[in-house]
Amino acid sequence: MTKRSSWIQIIIFTAFISVFFVINLILPDKGFSERENRELTKAPEFTLESLFSKKFGSKFESYTTDQFAFRDSWTTLKARCEFAVGKKENKGVYLCGNDTLIEGYKPPDKKQLDTNISAVKDFSENAGVPVYFALVPGNSEINSRLIPQNAPNSSQNEIIDYCYEKSGAKNIDIYSALADHADEYIFYRTDHHWTSLGAFYAYEKLMDSMGIAPAPLSSFSPVTVSDSFYGTIYSQSGISWVKPDTIEIFTEQDDTTEVMNYSGAEPSEGKLYDYAFLGKKDKYSMFMGGNTPLSTIKTKNTEAPSILIIRDSYVNSLIPFLQNDFSEIHVMDLRYYKVQLMTSTVTDYIKEHDIDEVLICYSVYNFGTDANVFMLR
Amino acid sequence: MVFSSILFMFIYLPVVLAVYYIVPLKWRNPWLFVVNLVFYGWGEPVYILLMLFSIIINYISGIYVGKYREDNIKKAKSVLVFNIIINLAMLMFFKYYDLFANTLRLIPGLEFIQPLGIALPIGISFYTFQTMSYPIDIYRGDSDVQKNFISFGTFVALFPQLIAGPIIRYKDVASQLGFRASSAEQFASGIRRFSIGLAKKVLIANNIGKLWDTYSAMASSDLTFVGSWIGIVAFSLQIYFDFSGYSDMAVGLGRMLGFEFMENFNYPYISHSVTEFWRRWHISLGTWFRDYVYIPLGGNRKGKARQLLNICIVWALTGFWHGANWTFLLWGLYYAVFLIIEKLYLLDALNRAPKFIGHFYTILVAVCGWVLFQLNSLSECGVYYKAMFGLGDGGFVSPVDSYYFTSFAVMFAIAIIACTPLAKNLFDRLPQKAKSFSTPALILLALIVCTGYLVDATYNPFLYFRF
Numbered sequence: 008m009t010k011r012s013s014w015i016q017i018i019i020f021t022a023f024i025s026v027f028f029v030i031n032l033i034l035p036d037k038g039f040s041e042r043e044n045r046e047l048t049k050a051p052e053f054t055l056e057s058l059f060s061k062k063f064g065s066k067f068e069s070y071t072t073d074q075f076a077f078r079d080s081w082t083t084l085k086a087r088c089e090f091a092v093g094k095k096e097n098k099g100v101y102l103c104g105n106d107t108l109i110e111g112y113k114p115p116d117k118k119q120l121d122t123n124i125s126a127v128k129d130f131s132e133n134a135g136v137p138v139y140f141a142l143v144p145g146n147s148e149i150n151s152r153l154i155p156q157n158a159p160n161s162s163q164n165e166i167i168d169y170c171y172e173k174s175g176a177k178n179i180d181i182y183s184a185l186a187d188h189a190d191e192y193i194f195y196r197t198d199h200h201w202t203s204l205g206a207f208y209a210y211e212k213l214m215d216s217m218g219i220a221p222a223p224l225s226s227f228s229p230v231t232v233s234d235s236f237y238g239t240i241y242s243q244s245g246i247s248w249v250k251p252d253t254i255e256i257f258t259e260q261d262d263t264t265e266v267m268n269y270s271g272a273e274p275s276e277g278k279l280y281d282y283a284f285l286g287k288k289d290k291y292s293m294f295m296g297g298n299t300p301l302s303t304i305k306t307k308n309t310e311a312p313s314i315l316i317i318r319d320s321y322v323n324s325l326i327p328f329l330q331n332d333f334s335e336i337h338v339m340d341l342r343y344y345k346v347q348l349m350t351s352t353v354t355d356y357i358k359e360h361d362i363d364e365v366l367i368c369y370s371v372y373n374f375g376t377d378a379n380v381f382m383l384r
Numbered sequence: 385m386v387f388s389s390i391l392f393m394f395i396y397l398p399v400v401l402a403v404y405y406i407v408p409l410k411w412r413n414p415w416l417f418v419v420n421l422v423f424y425g426w427g428e429p430v431y432i433l434l435m436l437f438s439i440i441i442n443y444i445s446g447i448y449v450g451k452y453r454e455d456n457i458k459k460a461k462s463v464l465v466f467n468i469i470i471n472l473a474m475l476m477f478f479k480y481y482d483l484f485a486n487t488l489r490l491i492p493g494l495e496f497i498q499p500l501g502i503a504l505p506i507g508i509s510f511y512t513f514q515t516m517s518y519p520i521d522i523y524r525g526d527s528d529v530q531k532n533f534i535s536f537g538t539f540v541a542l543f544p545q546l547i548a549g550p551i552i553r554y555k556d557v558a559s560q561l562g563f564r565a566s567s568a569e570q571f572a573s574g575i576r577r578f579s580i581g582l583a584k585k586v587l588i589a590n591n592i593g594k595l596w597d598t599y600s601a602m603a604s605s606d607l608t609f610v611g612s613w614i615g616i617v618a619f620s621l622q623i624y625f626d627f628s629g630y631s632d633m634a635v636g637l638g639r640m641l642g643f644e645f646m647e648n649f650n651y652p653y654i655s656h657s658v659t660e661f662w663r664r665w666h667i668s669l670g671t672w673f674r675d676y677v678y679i680p681l682g683g684n685r686k687g688k689a690r691q692l693l694n695i696c697i698v699w700a701l702t703g704f705w706h707g708a709n710w711t712f713l714l715w716g717l718y719y720a721v722f723l724i725i726e727k728l729y730l731l732d733a734l735n736r737a738p739k740f741i742g743h744f745y746t747i748l749v750a751v752c753g754w755v756l757f758q759l760n761s762l763s764e765c766g767v768y769y770k771a772m773f774g775l776g777d778g779g780f781v782s783p784v785d786s787y788y789f790t791s792f793a794v795m796f797a798i799a800i801i802a803c804t805p806l807a808k809n810l811f812d813r814l815p816q817k818a819k820s821f822s823t824p825a826l827i828l829l830a831l832i833v834c835t836g837y838l839v840d841a842t843y844n845p846f847l848y849f850r851f
Contacts, residue, residue, distance in 0.1 A: 012820040013572035019824050020575045023831050025398045064426050071390040075839045084836035093794040095787075157787035245840065 030076045037074060041288045042082075044242035047073040079247065086245040095155040100244035103153035107196040108240045108249060111160040112147045115375025120166070123380040124173045127367060130383045131176040134354055134365055139216060140176035141368040142167045143201065143209065143321050146194040148371070149185050163371040170374070176367065177216060184212035195252040198238020199372070200291055203229070203257050203324050210328040217364065219332050227257040232282070236290045254290060256280060258327050263307035268299045270343075277302055279327050294323035300343035304329075304336040312363035315356065317341060317383060319373045337362065341379040352384040385426040386547070387578075387633045388585045390838050396423065400543075401640065409563070413538045416641070420541035424507070431505040434474070439537045441470055442515040446536070449519045450529035464523045468516060475512045478505050483708040507547035509705055513672055515540050518554040520676060527555040535561045544637035548630040550648040550668035553675070557643060564642030574639025576823065579830045581632025586834040588799050589626035590841075592618045595792055600759065602778075604767045610781040612771035614789055619758055620751050621799040624653065627666070646671070653803040656742030657734050658722040658749050669705070673698050695727075696720045706757070711765070715756045722749055 040047050051057065051066040058064070075081065086097040095101060101109050131138040147154065148163035164182055171178040185193055185201070185208055193205030201209070207224060214221035236252040260266075266277035281296035295302065298320050313335035316322055322338060329336055337360060339353070357365065367383070374380070385392050400419050404412055425432040445467035452460035476484075482499040489497050518536075521527040530536040539561055545552060599607065599615025607615075631648035638645045652665035662670055678698045684691040696717065703716015726734070734742040755772070759765045770776045801807065811819070 009816075009820060010568060012823060013568040015820075015824045016572040016575050016827055017568060019828050020579075020831070021398070021401065023828065024394055025402070027394045027835075028398045031394065059429055061428065068389060068391050071395065072839050072841065075390055075394075078839055081836045081839035084833070085840040088833055088836065092798070094791050096791075155787065155791075157783035159784055159787065 027076060031071075031074065034074075034076055039288075040073075040078075042079045042237075042242065042247065044239065044288055047078075050074075082245045083247045086247070095158060097245050098243055100240055100246060101154050101158060102244075102246050102249075103150070103155070105153075105196070106249035107146070107150070107153055108244050108246060109147050109150065109154055110199070110240055110243070111154065111158060112145065112163050112372070113159075114161045115166070119378065120170070120375050123374055123377065124170050126381045126383045127170075128173060128175040130353065130367075131174065133384075134357060136357060136362060137364050138176040139179055139213070139364065139366045140171070140174045141179040141181050141209070141213065141366060142170060142374055143181050143368065143370045144185065145199060145370060145372060148182070149189050149194065166371050166375060179213055179216045181209050181212060184208045192253075195236065195238050195291075197241035197249060197252050198236070198291060199240055199370075200238070200321060201324065202252075203255050203327075206321075206325040207257060207328060210325060213366070214332065222328070222331060229255040229257050231255050232280075232293070233285050233290055237288075238291060254285075254293065256327065258330070260327070261306065261330050264330055265305045266295075267303045267305075268296070269301040269303075270299045279304075279330075291320070291323075295326060295338075298323070298340050298343060299338075300340055300347070302338045304338070306330050306334060306336075308332070309334050313337070313361065314364045314366060315339060315353075315360075315362045317353070317365065317367045319369050319377070321370050322368050325368070335360070335362075341382050342377065345379065345382065348382045348384075353382075354384060385423050387630065387637070388582060388590075388834075388838065390835075391426075393582075393835075393838070397637075404641065412564075413532075413534050413561070416538045416542070417534050420538065420543045420546065423543040424541055424546060427506055428503065434478070434505055434508075435511070435541055436537075438471070438474065438511065438515055439533075439540045442467065442518055442540070443530070443533055443536050445519045446522055446529050447531070449522045453523055453525070460523055464519050467519050471512050471516045475508060478502055478508055480708045483710070487710075504708075510549050510551055511540055511546060513551050513669075514553075517672070517676065521553065521555045521558075527558045530554075530558070530561065532562075542638075542643070544634040544641070544643070545645060548627070548634065549666070550631055550634060550645050551672050552645055552668065553672065556646060560643050566642040570639050570642065574636040574641075575827060576636070577639065578633050578636030579827045581629040581634075581636055582834050583830045584625040584629030584632060584802070586629075586837050587830075588795070588802065589622045589624075589629055590837070592792065592795050592799055593622040593626070595788060596622055596758075598788065600768075604771070605777045606782070606784075607768070607771045607776055608778040608780055608782050608785055609771060609774045609776065611778065611785045611788075612768060612776065614785060614792075616751055616755055616768070616772065617796075618792070620653075620754050621796075621803070623754065623758075624649075624803065625799065651803065651805055653747060653750070654743070654805070655746045656739055657726055657731060658719065658746055659726050659731060661746050661750060662719070662723070669702065673702055677701065692724055692727075695724055699723065709760065711756055711760070711762065714762075715753060718753055718756060 036049060037047050038049075039045070048066065048069040050070050051063055053063060057066075072078075089097045090102065096111075099110055101111065103109050127138075127140060131140070144163040144167065147160050151160055154160050167182055185205060188204075188208055191204060192202055193208060194201050207227070211221045231253055233254040234251065236254050238252060241247075241249065260279040264279065266279060267274045268277035277296055277299070279295060281293055284290055284293040284296070289297070292298075304326065308331060311332060311334045314329070314333050315337040316326075317339050319340070319342075326336060326338065337356075339356070341348070356362070369377070369380075385396065387393070396419075400415075403415055407415055421432050421435065424435055445463055448463045449460050449467070452463060481502060485497045485499040488494045489499075518527075518530075518539075522529055530539070539554065539557060542552075595618040596615050599611055599618070602611070602615075628649035635645050635647070646668055648666060648668050650664040650667065652661050655661040655664055678694055681694045681697060682690055683694060699716040699720035700713055701716065703719070704713045706712045706715070734745075752769075752772070755765055755768050759768060767776070771778060774780070814822070
């Protein structure tokens with residue numbers, strides 16, 4: 008190497024490491040990462056105790072990577088490189104056709120699943136009212152054909168069959184309802200939830216099972232409320248070059264429909280659609296304003312039956328469809344309603360509020376992993 | 385601290401280099417001494433004390449061995465023996481105590497022995513060997529006493545090779561500890577070497593290592609014949625690129641600071657015999673054992689039987705050096721067997737046979753050896769070997785294998801080519817001008833892509849944090 012070439016190499020190398028050293032020093036630390044949908048690590052406080060407990064060192068290291076200048080561009084570059092060398096996934100997320108991001112499904116811990124399903128069974132026997140049970144498969148099941156060939160992706164349908172056989176409840180075949188429309192826009196391409204259209208097909212099936220005539224699709228007029236939605240899978244994946252999702256709503260909140268949320272000490276008025284979330288990262292939380300421990304929805308149809316839904320977040324976009332078919336819809340999230348369930352039971356709640364029917368509705372993923380289902384008593 | 389981290393590359397290194405080249409020459413060693421301890425103490429501050437203890441003991445031993453060896457060689461020898469005992473005792477206690485305790489507990493009547501759960505001080509196996517070489521070299525008259533405590537401390541804790549080698553012998557760097565000339569050419573060659581090492585570690589080893597993680601964690605019912613080979617070949621590549629990448633970075637960083645360290649790897653996977661493999665793999669360790677164990681034991685000078693015994697001893701120790709688990713001892717003896725067979729019969733035959741035979745055999749031995757090296761227990765090894773020999777529960781091949789193979793095919797191809805000197809030879813044949821232009825571009829490219837992977841590494845989202 009010539010002397011001149013050596014100097015060029017030295018300048019490039021030292022400039023690269025020192026420029027980023029200085030930029031990182033100057034740029035203010037960021038708080039929330041829109042792209043990754045999480046709080047970035049802040050500079051840890053230095054104390055002798057944190058130093059010797061080794062916490063300081065490891066926290067400082069995550070601080071350096073989290074706050075690295077132009078972090079989002081670096082993670083995109085890494086994802087691009089992965090695909091350039093023939094990988095078909097990044098961070099466990101497959102990049103499928105039509106800009107669809109799908110995470111492969113891993114079978115749940117058998118013990119957790121069995122605990123959950125036996126809780127459902129015992130509850131169905133003792134609830135005193137009809138109990139419906141709906142497990143919602145994700146995009147990795149409904150659109151498994153989009154996933155790279157032979158890629159690890161366990162069957163969710165097998166889990167559903169396993170659970171339905173043991174549930175003792177009135178099982179609702181959400182799988183076929185969705186699979187029949189697999190080609191339609193029933194799942195967000197960048198999020199793990201179903202779209203409002205997906206929720207509609209589930210609604211149809213639900214009503215059929217309950218012996219109620221569902222409102223036909225043609226009776227709804229979908230309105231696009233956002234065309235810039237990037238969901239959770241997008242956040243996880245680092246695959247930043249896909250196009251965003253569109254969020255539609257099919258039916259407005261009826262003027263007479265009253266929503267109450269029981270999140271804090273005092274109940275507060277809620278909405279079926281909280282449009283404030285459309286300005287934030289977490290746009291799916293627009294439905295019902297996100298998960299609450301307990302919400303009640305009272306409609307004008309006082310003659311119709313009342314229903315209690317034990318659920319996860321998929322139900323948030325299903326509720327608007329139910330306005331015309333029930334007098335009261337009680338929505339309970341066991342993950343956040345724990346405290347109240349220490350002193351009373353779900354069965355007590357059913358008696359107290361004169362509930363006619365119960366629907367247990369979970370995504371297969373959450374039902375297999377959630378450790379709170381045992382509180383269903 | 386590790387080299388392949390944002391912390392090292394974009395905070396530690398620029399500060400260390402800037403101060404090193406700004407301060408007056410006489411302050412360079414004290415500066416290195418301090419930053420070495422910071423580097424070492426980053427993960428485990430308490431062990432700085434252990435490092436300082438080791439430096440002091442060996443520094444003093446060196447002075448006394450040097451003092452006595454002129455007129456009272458017996459006294460010098462007892463100081464040396466005492467020093468070696470302390471060094472080995474330190475290594476034994478911090479690295480092997482729990483293994484010994486857990487093993488002894490299995491004997492009826494000794495159940496009272498409790499393991500202590502000691503966290504292994506990082507790099508202890510490397511720097512203990514390194515410091516031990518110092519009084520031995522003085523005793524043998526191979527080097528002079530280092531009177532300057534700071535210079536000696538700088539040698540022991542020198543951050544580039546502190547945690548993963550190469551294991552440098554004192555006599556090899558003694559002359560560099562005082563005044564080091566530094567030149568732009570040397571610095572630039574250090575940069576090239578560091579960039580190559582970084583790319584090997586971050587882009588190849590980390591990448592292909594994921595595949596081994598997947599396969600080594602697979603249930604025996606899922607592990608197929610083809611899958612087990614994909615997995616262990618991935619590991620064979622991972623460990624080579626990880627380890628040699630680290631050595632490249634060490635050599636490169638050394639050059640940036642004006643040091644020349646010995647080479648540690650020389651394309652081991654192109655070897656045509658196991659004997660050759662070990663001349664090309666982790667050279668500094670092999671050299672250390674040859675100089676300080678094999679030859680003192682008599683080497684090949686005391687008859688064939690004694691030589692074979694010496695080989696067994698050296699390789700049992702070499703294996704055991706790699707980790708506190710009996711499987712490492714077996715792994716060392718596994719190589720002893722092949723080395724002895726080669727020495728007695730095979731080497732001549734291999735030399736006469738077509739080259740690809742020796743090549744194939746060597747790779748097979750190395751690849752099969754890594755199972756023993758990397759899995760934690762003999763029962764795990766048993767399951768894995770069964771699959772590799774087509775006797776496992778998982779069958780011949782599964783669709784998942786073909787997914788992983790196609791996903792990683794390009795990485796495999798890149799890695800296998802990079803195991804050979806092919807790319808280097810082609811690059812060397814470029815005209816001077818092309819080399820001058822492409823080198824800075826390649827360095828920049830490596831830095832940028834590696835930074836992308838490093839920034840992404842701790843991308844560990846908890847997506848429901850705000851939901």
